[in-house]
Amino acid sequence: MDLEFKRGSLYTRKNIGEICFPGKGRPAGGPWDTGYVSVENNLIIFMNIGIPGKTGHDFDNNFDEETNTITWYGKPNTHSKQPTFQKLLNGEITPYFFARWNQKP
Template identity: 35%
Template sequence: MRHGWLMVREGMYTVGLQYTRRDLYELLDVPKAEQGGDWLNGYHRHRNDYYVFCNVGMPGRTGHDYPNRWDGEKLIWHGKNRSNFEQQAIRNLVSGDYRVFVFYRDEDRAPFTFAGIGHAVPHRDSEFPVRIDWVFGSDEIAGAPVFTDEYAVGAQYTEGQRVQVLVNRYERDRNAREKCIRHHGVICCVCGFDFGERFGELGRGFIHVHHIVPVSEIGESYEVDPIKDLIPLCPNCHAMIHRRNPPLSVDELKVLM
């Protein structure tokens, strides 16, 4: 299991951390005789939960290349070849009666990253295979929140009121954030703070991701380089960088420390 981009516990799994199927067998105490099978075929029912495994941006080992992709924080997903909404497994996935643990990967033979417990938005006008959009983090499907840890200059927040945070698509690109973490790790690049070392399991994998180029300056044609444009910072250093507008550079903040 490896570090991910955000430390949120959903059941026994952590959003953003990576798991192999063997990890899941051990965590769930799956008997040897029940391993494999549907666990390897995209979606599997285990007791009263479902487990969805998908490739994003690449074909599967069977040669099928479904257009699975991230659209902001929404995962656009397609079922097995010739799947339809009359099939019992698909009906169960969209019923809301089961927890659906969604895992994805964008590299062949890599472990799967846990996306979270998915809420299904079915596209019943789709033919074969079925299309379901998975949203995460809210029971309010249409208004599922977008997680952001980038500071908005001049933002105002009122305690006790719901706040709508508007961010552009670059900031909520989950793949870019994950690639940043893979390259730079989860230790603050200014002060060296490691949440996992300090807080153990609770802090493992937690870190903010800072845009070196301010989000407000990114144009529609700009493509974020996860390694050059994003950098992991602890919340304290992240807040200090944004105490000035335009923000301090990482090197400037290091000098202040």
């Protein structure tokens, strides 16, 4: 499944769900409300930069505008040997990053 997102555009989780599941929308709760979720061969990543998330975790996520580099930390107790991260590192899934810098944008 190829997803159509425009870099630099604003999206809500609801908008993202409609793109991922046209006519149906995103499932309620679960990973759609925190962290990241797999949708077929894509990884939808919701990251906060400089602010804590809903769970209170405040990771050192960053976006470097000069190099267009994202530094992203997964959920607590996740690591690079887990299947999702192995697929990400091996290029088997495509990441889509959605960042917010404000608690309630």
